[in-house]
Amino acid sequence: MMAESSISSSTDVLKRTFISGCHILHHHRVLDAYGHISVRNPRRHDTFFMPRNLAPGLISSAEDILEYFVDDAAPVDPLSPNGYVERFIHSEIYRRYPEVQSVVHSHAPSVLPYTITDVEMRPCVHMSGFLGQSVQKFDVSQFYAKDDTRDLLIRNKSLGARFAESFSRPDQTLHGPVVLMRGHGFTVIGGSIEESVFRAIYTAENARIQTTAMAIDASDRGREPDNKGLHYLQDSELVDTTEMTRWSVMRPWKLWVREVETTGLYENSA
Numbered sequence: 001m002m003a004e005s006s007i008s009s010s011t012d013v014l015k016r017t018f019i020s021g022c023h024i025l026h027h028h029r030v031l032d033a034y035g036h037i038s039v040r041n042p043r044r045h046d047t048f049f050m051p052r053n054l055a056p057g058l059i060s061s062a063e064d065i066l067e068y069f070v071d072d073a074a075p076v077d078p079l080s081p082n083g084y085v086e087r088f089i090h091s092e093i094y095r096r097y098p099e100v101q102s103v104v105h106s107h108a109p110s111v112l113p114y115t116i117t118d119v120e121m122r123p124c125v126h127m128s129g130f131l132g133q134s135v136q137k138f139d140v141s142q143f144y145a146k147d148d149t150r151d152l153l154i155r156n157k158s159l160g161a162r163f164a165e166s167f168s169r170p171d172q173t174l175h176g177p178v179v180l181m182r183g184h185g186f187t188v189i190g191g192s193i194e195e196s197v198f199r200a201i202y203t204a205e206n207a208r209i210q211t212t213a214m215a216i217d218a219s220d221r222g223r224e225p226d227n228k229g230l231h232y233l234q235d236s237e238l239v240d241t242t243e244m245t246r247w248s249v250m251r252p253w254k255l256w257v258r259e260v261e262t263t264g265l266y267e268n269s270a
């Protein structure tokens with residue numbers, strides 16, 4: 001059994017990493033004043049940590065991190081300060097997929113055009129093979145109950161459950177780690193804080209690359225008879241590129257932590 005001191009120090013490390021994740025996602029414009037990251041509690045899998053209702057770039061101490069039950073997204077401490085209304089995105093994903101350890105929900109502008117068009121987001125480069133063949137889309141309006149607030153937010157357990165389902169194939173296996181949300185943003189899952197942050201950053205990056213490539217391709221069509229369209233990653237390359245980003249994730253992570261520690265905007269006292 002782990003000594004109490006080593007348990008608390010591992011939780012301290014997790015919280016410091018978590019706050020760095022908030023800052024990195026803000027620094028990379030994946031989160032602005034909105035959006036959030038969460039992490040499952042490694043000591044008890046029926047709760048998870050998420051910031052209180054504050055812009056991610058301003059999260060600065062362990063007191064800013066709240067603990068919620070996976071089952072109903074209720075705060076473990078009933079006297080907790082207010083949290084994010086969309087925490088049901090996180091709770092329902094943790095409830096449905098025991099293997100998920102961290103979730104990022106983002107409104108990144110580069111991704112939004114793919115949420116409101118029928119254009120599929122496809123993996124364009126070796127850093128984004130984790131996207132799979134194409135990225136799933138979710139339209140919340142298909143699931144509103146009669147009295148639901150229609151502001152596109154995932155405000156309750158029922159909408160959260162329907163959203164979490166959209167990560168699955170019909171046989172209930174995971175389809176992929178990213179789902180686009182119409183007129184709203186995207187959500188990405190990972191096996192660690194570092195992995196979910198990495199995937200969120202490279203989902204936004206992939207969207208920028210795809211948009212640029214489609215514009216170049218469109219301007220060339222008609223003028224260049226040999227234009228064969230866009231050359232996305234091939235299906236046979238998806239597993240190995242995903243594995244490559246898995247083993248290399250700590251290289252960018254260490255750089256990103258250093259960046260947010262030295263810019264002067266962010267504080268991390270955890």
Ligand SMILES: [Zn+2]
Binds near residue numbers: 105184
């Ligand atoms: Zn949102």
